[in-house]
Every structure is written in C-alpha cells, then in structure tokens.
Amino acid sequence: MISSEKLQKYKDWIFRTSAYRMALNIISIDKMTVAPAGGSAYRDARTAFLAGELFTIETDPEIFSILAEMKDDEDLDGDTKRAAYLYWKGTRDTMCIPKEEFVEAAELMDASYDAWLKAKKEDDYSIFEPYLKKVIEVRRKFYSYRNSDMDLYDQMLDDYEPGMNREKYDAFFAALKERLIPLIQKVTAAKRIEDSFLYQNYDPALQKQFTDHLLAYLHFDPEWGYQNETEHPFTSWTCENDCRTTTKYVENNIASAMLSTIHEVGHATYEHDIDDAYDGMILSEGVSSGMHESQSRLFENYLGRTEAFWSTLYPKLQETFPEQLKDVSLKEFIDAVNVSVPSLVRTEADELTYPLHIMVRYEIEKGLFDGTISVEGLDQTWNAKYREYLGVEADKASEGILQDVHWSDGSFGYFPTYALGSAFSAQFMHAMRRDIDVESVLKEGRFDVCVNWLKEHVHRYGCRYDADEVLRRATGESFNVNYYLDYLEEKYTKLYHL
Amino acid sequence: MISSEKLQKYKDWIFRTSAYRMALNIISIDKMTVAPAGGSAYRDARTAFLAGELFTIETDPEIFSILAEMKDDEDLDGDTKRAAYLYWKGTRDTMCIPKEEFVEAAELMDASYDAWLKAKKEDDYSIFEPYLKKVIEVRRKFYSYRNSDMDLYDQMLDDYEPGMNREKYDAFFAALKERLIPLIQKVTAAKRIEDSFLYQNYDPALQKQFTDHLLAYLHFDPEWGYQNETEHPFTSWTCENDCRTTTKYVENNIASAMLSTIHEVGHATYEHDIDDAYDGMILSEGVSSGMHESQSRLFENYLGRTEAFWSTLYPKLQETFPEQLKDVSLKEFIDAVNVSVPSLVRTEADELTYPLHIMVRYEIEKGLFDGTISVEGLDQTWNAKYREYLGVEADKASEGILQDVHWSDGSFGYFPTYALGSAFSAQFMHAMRRDIDVESVLKEGRFDVCVNWLKEHVHRYGCRYDADEVLRRATGESFNVNYYLDYLEEKYTKLYHL
Numbered sequence: 001m002i003s004s005e006k007l008q009k010y011k012d013w014i015f016r017t018s019a020y021r022m023a024l025n026i027i028s029i030d031k032m033t034v035a036p037a038g039g040s041a042y043r044d045a046r047t048a049f050l051a052g053e054l055f056t057i058e059t060d061p062e063i064f065s066i067l068a069e070m071k072d073d074e075d076l077d078g079d080t081k082r083a084a085y086l087y088w089k090g091t092r093d094t095m096c097i098p099k100e101e102f103v104e105a106a107e108l109m110d111a112s113y114d115a116w117l118k119a120k121k122e123d124d125y126s127i128f129e130p131y132l133k134k135v136i137e138v139r140r141k142f143y144s145y146r147n148s149d150m151d152l153y154d155q156m157l158d159d160y161e162p163g164m165n166r167e168k169y170d171a172f173f174a175a176l177k178e179r180l181i182p183l184i185q186k187v188t189a190a191k192r193i194e195d196s197f198l199y200q201n202y203d204p205a206l207q208k209q210f211t212d213h214l215l216a217y218l219h220f221d222p223e224w225g226y227q228n229e230t231e232h233p234f235t236s237w238t239c240e241n242d243c244r245t246t247t248k249y250v251e252n253n254i255a256s257a258m259l260s261t262i263h264e265v266g267h268a269t270y271e272h273d274i275d276d277a278y279d280g281m282i283l284s285e286g287v288s289s290g291m292h293e294s295q296s297r298l299f300e301n302y303l304g305r306t307e308a309f310w311s312t313l314y315p316k317l318q319e320t321f322p323e324q325l326k327d328v329s330l331k332e333f334i335d336a337v338n339v340s341v342p343s344l345v346r347t348e349a350d351e352l353t354y355p356l357h358i359m360v361r362y363e364i365e366k367g368l369f370d371g372t373i374s375v376e377g378l379d380q381t382w383n384a385k386y387r388e389y390l391g392v393e394a395d396k397a398s399e400g401i402l403q404d405v406h407w408s409d410g411s412f413g414y415f416p417t418y419a420l421g422s423a424f425s426a427q428f429m430h431a432m433r434r435d436i437d438v439e440s441v442l443k444e445g446r447f448d449v450c451v452n453w454l455k456e457h458v459h460r461y462g463c464r465y466d467a468d469e470v471l472r473r474a475t476g477e478s479f480n481v482n483y484y485l486d487y488l489e490e491k492y493t494k495l496y497h498l
Numbered sequence: 499m500i501s502s503e504k505l506q507k508y509k510d511w512i513f514r515t516s517a518y519r520m521a522l523n524i525i526s527i528d529k530m531t532v533a534p535a536g537g538s539a540y541r542d543a544r545t546a547f548l549a550g551e552l553f554t555i556e557t558d559p560e561i562f563s564i565l566a567e568m569k570d571d572e573d574l575d576g577d578t579k580r581a582a583y584l585y586w587k588g589t590r591d592t593m594c595i596p597k598e599e600f601v602e603a604a605e606l607m608d609a610s611y612d613a614w615l616k617a618k619k620e621d622d623y624s625i626f627e628p629y630l631k632k633v634i635e636v637r638r639k640f641y642s643y644r645n646s647d648m649d650l651y652d653q654m655l656d657d658y659e660p661g662m663n664r665e666k667y668d669a670f671f672a673a674l675k676e677r678l679i680p681l682i683q684k685v686t687a688a689k690r691i692e693d694s695f696l697y698q699n700y701d702p703a704l705q706k707q708f709t710d711h712l713l714a715y716l717h718f719d720p721e722w723g724y725q726n727e728t729e730h731p732f733t734s735w736t737c738e739n740d741c742r743t744t745t746k747y748v749e750n751n752i753a754s755a756m757l758s759t760i761h762e763v764g765h766a767t768y769e770h771d772i773d774d775a776y777d778g779m780i781l782s783e784g785v786s787s788g789m790h791e792s793q794s795r796l797f798e799n800y801l802g803r804t805e806a807f808w809s810t811l812y813p814k815l816q817e818t819f820p821e822q823l824k825d826v827s828l829k830e831f832i833d834a835v836n837v838s839v840p841s842l843v844r845t846e847a848d849e850l851t852y853p854l855h856i857m858v859r860y861e862i863e864k865g866l867f868d869g870t871i872s873v874e875g876l877d878q879t880w881n882a883k884y885r886e887y888l889g890v891e892a893d894k895a896s897e898g899i900l901q902d903v904h905w906s907d908g909s910f911g912y913f914p915t916y917a918l919g920s921a922f923s924a925q926f927m928h929a930m931r932r933d934i935d936v937e938s939v940l941k942e943g944r945f946d947v948c949v950n951w952l953k954e955h956v957h958r959y960g961c962r963y964d965a966d967e968v969l970r971r972a973t974g975e976s977f978n979v980n981y982y983l984d985y986l987e988e989k990y991t992k993l994y995h996l
Contacts (some may be wrong), residue, residue: 019547022541031529034742035524037721050517053551221536222534224537239537280540436521
C-alpha cells in the first residue's frame with residue numbers, strides 16, 4: 001500500500017499541474033478569441049515559459065516513481081489506479097523530451113498558429129509552409145525520443161485514439177469506401193434537393209440572437225459555458241464547470257453556425273457531464289478524440305439534422321428570418337440541411353461525403369510520415385486528392401490546405417478520429433433508441449432526455465474506461481462499423497428516393 | 499559595478515515574473531468578461547496558487563539583495579537604476595507578508611469580487627458586507643507587516659500615488675470644496691439645459707456599431723487593443739502591445755458607453771505609448787493612478803465632451819440613430835453631455851459634481867481605517883454622505899455603496915486619485931494649448947495630434963519619473979490645483995450663463 005506521505009505528494013502534484021494547465025487553457029482561448037495580434041510575440045514567449053514550468057512539474061522523477069508504484073498497487077481503488085496509470089503514461093511520454101526543446105516547441109506552435117492564420121487570411125500557403133515543415137520535424141523528433149517499437153505515425157494515432165493504428169484505420173476506411181462510394185455516386189446522380197434558401201443573406205447579428213435561443217434549448221448553461229466567435233469553431237474544456245465553445249457566423253449561410261454550435265455543445269456537454277467525483281484530475285476528461293467526436297457528431301448529425309429536433313425550434317428561426325424562410329416548410333428545411341454534394345471545406349461538408357474529407361487528410365498524414373509525401377507543394381497534393389475523392393478542387397488555399405487549424409500545432413493523427421467518432425455515434429444512437437423514443441421526446445422539446453441518456457451511458461465515465469469499454473457498456477458490443485454504414489445508407493436512400 | 503552574473507539573474511527574474519503577471523492578467527480579464535460563474539471556485543483556488551508562485555519568485559532574497567545593490571550602483575544608467583529601485587520597493591513591501599497569508603488573500607479577493615457582483619445584482623449589501631469586513635482586515639494586517647512609521651491609510655494613498663497622504667489630500671479637497679460648492683449651487687439654481695434626448699431608447703447593438711467607429715477615430719488599433727463588455731468598465735494593460743478595455747452599453751443612455759469608451763481608451767493609449775525601450779519591465783507602466791486617471795479624464799472630459807471633438811463624429815451618430823437625434827444640433831448634443839446635476843452613480847456623474855463622489859469615498863475610507871466608520875451599516879453611512887454632499891440618496895444599494903468594484907479587492911486609497919487625476923489633466927491641457935490649437939485639429943478630425951503631444955510629453959516616460967516630475971517636464975511647474983478650478987469655473991459659467 002502506497003504511503004500516505006506519497007499519496008499527499010501525488011495529490012499536491014495534481015493540484016499544481018491543474019493550475020498551470022488552467023492558466024495555459026485560458027491564455028490559449030484568449031489568444032484564439034480576442035487577444036490583439038500585436039501582443040503575440042510577447043505573450044507566446046511567456047506562454048512557452050509557463051508551459052516549461054508545467055513540464056518541470058509534470059516530469060518530476062519523484063512523482064514518476066510514485067505514479068509507477070500506484071498504478072500497480074492492488075490495494076488502491078480502481079479509480080485511483082486508473083488515474084495513476086494515465087498520469088504515468090503521460091509523464092513517461094513527456095519526460096523523454098529535453099525541457100529546452102519542449103519550451104522551444106511550445107513557442108514554435110504558437111508562432112506556427114499565427115503564421116497559419118496569416119496564410120489563410122492572405123490565401124498564401126507559402127507563408128505557412130516553412131512552419132509546417134518545422135512542426136513536422138519537431139513532432140518526428142519528439143516521438144523518436146520515446147524509443148517505442150511502434151511506427152511513428154501509429155504512435156500519433158494511438159495518442160488520440162488509444163488502441164488504433166494504421167492497420168485498423170486502413171480497414172475502417174476500406175469498409176467506408178466499399179459502401180459509401182457507390183452510395184455517393186447514386187446520390188450524385190439523383191434529383192437535386194432544393195437548398196438555395198439556406199444561402200441567402202442572413203444578418204450575423206440576428207444569427208447570434210437565434211443562437212442564444214438554440215444554446216438555451218441545448219441546455220448549454222451560462223453558469224458553466226460561454227460561446228464566443230472564432231475563424232475555426234472549437235471547444236475548450238478550460239476547467240471544471242467551465243467549457244468554452246466558439247462558432248463562426250457566415251453571412252450567406254444560415255446552417256453553418258447553427259450546426260457548428262450544436263456540434264461544439266456536444267463536446268462541451270460530454271466534458272461537463274463527467275462524474276463530479278473526478279473533478280480536477282485526469283479522469284475528468286473525455287477518453288479519446290474519437291469518443292469526443294462521437295458526442296459532437298451525435299448532437300450535430302443524429303439529432304441536430306432531424307425534423308424532430310427542429311420541430312420546436314424552426315418557428316423561432318422563421319420568425320427571426322421571415323423574409324428568407326417564411327415559405328420554407330420544416331421538411332424542406334431539414335431536407336436542405338441534409339443535402340449531399342461533394343464540397344471543398346470539411347467543416348461545411350455534408351454527413352455523407354464528410355468521411356472522404358477525412359480520408360484525404362489521413363492519407364496525407366500517412367504519406368508525410370512514411371516519406372511518400374512532401375511538405376513542398378503539399379497544396380497541390382491536397383488538391384489532387386480532393387479531385388480524386390470528391391471531384392472538386394480549391395481555387396484558394398484558404399479553402400484547400402489552409403482550411404484546418406490542426407496541423408499548425410502538429411496535431412497529426414487527430415483527423416482520423418473525426419470519421420471514427422461519426423461511426424461510434426451510430427452505434428450509440430442504435431442503443432439509445434432501445435431505451436428512448438427519440439423522435440417523440442425531441443418533438444416535445446425534451447432534448448435533455450437524450451442528454452441524460454448519454455450522461456448515464458457515456459459521459460459520466462470520463463477517462464475511467466477505454467473507448468471500446470465505454471462502447472461495450474453503453475451498447476453491449478465492441479465497435480462495429482456497420483451501424484454507421486447502415487444508417488447512412490438508410491438515411492440517404494430515403495432522402496434521395498434511391 | 500554589479501557583476502554580469504547578477505545582472506543576468508536580474509534579467510531572468512524580470513522575464514519570469516512577467517510571465518506569471520501576464521498569465522494572472524489574462525485570467526483576470528477572462529474572469530471579468532466571459533468566464534462562466536460556475537467555474538469560479540475551481541479557477542480562483544488555482545489562480546491564488548499561481549499568485550503564490552509569483553510571490554515566491556518576486557520575494558526571492560537573492561534577487562532582493564541584487565536589487566538593493568543595483569538601486570545604489572552609480573555605474574548603472576539612470577533607467578536601470580530607477581527600475582531596480584521600483585522593483586526593490588515593491589519586493590520590500592511584498593516580502594514582509596507570509597506567503598500562506600498572501601495566497602489566502604488572493605483567493606479571498608476573488609471570492610469577494612464574486613460576492614460583490616452577486617450583491618450588486620440582487621441589490622443586497624448584506625451579501626457583500628462580510629467579505630468587505632474580511633478584505634479590510636487583511637489589508638490592515640498586510641500593511642502592518644511593513645512596520646512603517648507612516649499611518650496605515652497614508653501608506654495606501656502613497657501606494658497608488660507616491661508622495662500623497664491624508665494631509666495633502668485634505669488640502670486638495672478643501673480647495674475643491676471652497677470653489678466648487680458655490681459654483682455647483684449657482685449651476686443648480688440656473689436654467690436647466692435640455693438633455694432628455696440622451697435618455698431615449700438606443701439599441702445596444704447599434705451603440706456597439708457606432709463604438710467601433712469611435713474606437714477607430716481614437717486610434718485604438720485592433721492590432722494592440724480589444725474592447726469587451728463588462729458591468730463596470732475598466733482597462734487592463736495585459737502585456738506589451740496588448741491593452742484590453744471594456745464598456746457597458748446602457749439601453750436608455752447614449753452618452754454612457756461613448757464617454758466610458760473614450761475614457762478607457764485614454765488609459766490604454768497611455769500604456770501603449772510608453773517607450774518601447776522599457777518593454778517587459780517595470781518602467782513600462784503608468785507612473786501612478788492619478789497620472790493614469792489624468793490621461794483617461796483628459797480624453798473623456800477635456801477632449802471627449804467638446805464640440806470640436808464631436809464635429810466629425812456627430813453626423814455618424816445621427817445617422818446611426820436618426821429617429822432619436824435628427825433634430826438635435828451638435829451644440830445641443832454637447833451642452834447635454836455637459837449638463838451638471840447631482841446624481842447617484844460616480845461613473846455616470848458629470849464633470850463638475852464628480853469630485854464630490856470622490857470626496858464621499860475618501861472620507862469613508864479615512865473613517866474605515868481610523869476607526870470612526872464601521873463596515874456594519876456602511877450602506878447607511880454612504881447614503882448619509884451622499885445626502886450631505888450631493889443632496890441625493892440611493893433607493894438601491896446597487897446605485898449606492900455597491901456601485902463600485904474597487905473595495906471588493908481592497909483597493910483602498912485608489913479613489914482619491916480619480917479627483918487628483920482630473921486636476922492633473924487641466925494642467926496638461928493648459929500646456930498642450932501652448933503648442934497646439936486643439937479646437938482646430940479636432941475639427942479636422944486629427945485626434946492623433948493631441949495623442950502625439952501626450953505621447954511626447956507624458957506617456958513615453960512610463961514609470962521613469964515620478965508624477966510630479968512628469969508634470970514639471972510637461973507643463974513647466976509642479977502640480978497646481980488652480981488650473982482645474984479655473985477650468986471648471988470658466989466652463990460652467992459659460993455653459994449655464996452664470
């Protein structure tokens with residue numbers, strides 16, 4: 001049994017690391033939402049220093065040995081052992097990096113983010129290219145320090161989705177290709193669905209007003225959540241009882257901000273619903289990127305794109321935009337937000353072609369790390385892949401390779417979890433429907449009934465169990481891609497009268 | 499001559515402290531603008547811990563002795579010696595406080611701010627009273643640790659305005675009383691000026707839109723500044739090239755947010771204009787609260803309430819609110835924003851009665867620390883003082899004792915600098931007029947000419963010289979209250995045809 005003195009050291013350590021992590025989270029949200037660009041250099045240098053302070057605390061060898069002892073201590077309860085294991089794993093993977101390099105990298109990532117932002121604004125990949133190159137080099141070096149037997153990119157995949165690797169993702173994407181490509185072809189050949197009314201002029205100030213109403217409907221409580229605006233919507237689980245989401249109001253697109261809001265609130269709700277007993281420690285986080293994305297996608301697609309979900313909201317939307325929507329029925333509105341057309345921008349993509357956007361990124365990441373794809377001219381590689389899979393090609397880098405923020409800070413291995421999460425959602429929805437008449441409760445405006453089911457069967461666990469264990473507990477079986485493919489086939493066959 | 503090794507330690511120390519200070523600034527702005535209240539307890543505990551980390555670094559005895567050596571080192575340049583002296587003084591006054599108590603106090607101040615916010619919202623002084631009591635006790639204790647010969651409240655006054663004490667403030671306020679009370683009586687007896695059009699319904703969204711235009715006119719550049727909204731407007735000089743201001747849009751008052759915006763941009767501009775050579779260290783701050791307030795008041799009152807300032811802006815304001823302002827001439831508008839009527843809320847007060855609001859607070863603070871005034875029933879004491887000096891009394895605590903944030907974190911001694919700063923402004927304006935035809939440049943929309951004069955004669959010095967030295971450099975003489983009193987007498991005699 002671990003000594004009480006060591007246990008106290010462990011608890012103090014958790015508190016100290018949580019303080020630095022909170023500070024870095026807030027500095028990061030501030031940077032991404034409101035901080036003036038002129039202060040970047042000054043702030044980034046100091047942010048990197050603080051990240052270094054956290055690094056020093058996190059990699060304290062005394063704590064590492066306490067964690068090693070705790071993770072195998074049979075006398076400890078399951079929660080504590082699991083937490084100790086996860087902390088130990090994180091520390092092991094961090095402490096192999098020399099601190100100086102770690103701090104330099106933190107500063108590089110901030111500068112790289114700024115360069116990406118500038119490049120996107122000016123539609124010029126060449127501004128970002130040298131940073132991307134450096135970011136890849138740093139990631140490559142840092143992973144090599146681990147001395148793992150695993151392939152480099154497999155390690156990255158495993159970091160975001162423990163248990164996943166190229167082999168499994170290859171099989172997953174192969175299954176998707178096999179059934180989705182023919183389906184997409186049929187949809188593309190089918191009669192077009194009218195959706196031009198979504199792309200009229202919608203005053204962003206009024207969109208914001210309706211969004212406040214939508215946030216309330218989603219039970220995104222100002223007591224624990226705040227939504228801001230950014231170029232690229234995201235969610236940050238800043239700390240306990242404090243989740244920040246962002247959205248982007250697009251003047252000539254009413255669906256964009258609405259759906260991104262529902263999506264991000266899915267992330268925020270997952271974090272908020274985690275068992276309070278885990279507050280302030282590692283178990284109080286979503287278990288994997290895929291699991292996180294399953295909750296945001298479930299909100300956005302499986303609930304947020306349905307007639308039942310909008311039945312109580314749509315009259316208010318019509319009221320906000322009478323000129324644009326008074327002659328559009330609820331059914332027409334829902335059909336329109338489900339239209340499938342191959343497009344350029346992932347975050348604006350429809351549910352059916354979405355996984356193809358991910359496949360492009362997955363293949364590029366694989367290539368970047370096995371050396372078959374180069375950073376030079378990557379904008380062209382990107383365009384070629386889009387032509388191949390989606391039949392479209394970006395005129396502007398901002399709608400091509402520069403559209404996503406992820407690579408600017410070296411989040412390689414993250415994208416594939418977006419497709420995986422979408423597939424998880426289908427399996428969760430299948431299970432939810434066994435307990436709840438989803439359409440009925442949504443038509444009664446009782447969105448919280450669905451949320452409560454998710455809280456009970458998914459959210460509350462946080463990091464307590466691996467993603468696959470959460471799937472088994474909630475749905476009775478391990479991950480099965482067929483729920484996802486069946487769902488898409490059924491939905492789009494019906495929508496397009498195939 | 500100080501060794502290069504020690505000099506390097508000093509420089510590293512400045513960088514480290516600046517990193518923590520930046521983090522604490524950003525956490526604080528975040529808390530006051532957007533952070534969800536539910537996360538307060540979690541955040542505050544960790545913020546206090548980080549304040550403690552900064553405390554440990556700031557009070558490092560080795561650095562203290564280096565600072566002591568540097569401040570008297572005749573071989574060092576004047577800038578460095580001055581910085582070392584200011585750092586040394588700050589460290590001396592901090593290191594006498596036991597760290598544990600310092601951290602506890604940081605947490606108390608956050609909780610006290612939350613209690614003040616709640617009390618103000620619910621119009622209930624009793625929610626705030628116990629916190630105010632604790633805050634006063636803590637301040638009393640902390641100042642007693644200094645073992646200074648100076649009286650407790652004199653020390654507080656000196657902290658915000660080096661060189662000031664009760665004796666000097668008593669003389670200052672006596673001079674104000676002597677000439678302002680009769681003037682106010684004459685104004686009160688004079689014919690009322692029509693200003694009801696200022697208090698119609700003004701859509702906050704449109705106010706915000708006009709404010710963006712106003713911010714641009716003021717040269718508040720998004721590259722280094724960002725304005726948000728809060729209950730109580732303030733400015734935070736977060737870090738180099740990064741100033742945050744806030745305002746509050748009042749639906750039935752068009753002047754409030756406009757003037758508060760001009761005021762806060764005055765603060766922000768002062769900080770931004772400080773010599774770049776001082777970046778990242780103590781000289782890169784405004785020299786005193788009074789000097790800071792002189793710049794915000796100069797912007798707000800001496801420029802922002804004049805016909806010349808508004809001559810290029812007013813057509814745009816009329817355009818934004820045609821229904822409310824189309825029949826109001828520029829002269830009528832300016833007369834209205836200068837109307838003097840004794841009122842309840844300091845931040846909404848006119849220029850003439852404003853110092854009386856400060857006198858109320860000054861007398862209460864003096865009484866709280868010499869034991870003649872008690873925290874119990876302080877709301878009643880407040881009301882009695884307002885009756886006495888201004889002839890008005892608040893029905894609601896939110897418009898009485900709870901209107902200001904300052905006491906929630908123990909900023910006693912701060913308020914008097916507001917009146918002092920207003921008086922400094924008059925002296926600066928008198929000097930500026932010797933060099934610039936202020937009315938002419940404003941009528942040409944060249945606000946930057948005034949800003950550049952201030953940058954050259956006031957702003958750039960930062961903390962390099964004491965306030966009185968800055969006054970002497972800029973105006974040729976030490977502080978002289980008569981410029982202020984002459985200005986008010988002349989302005990209000992003319993406005994009210996006395």
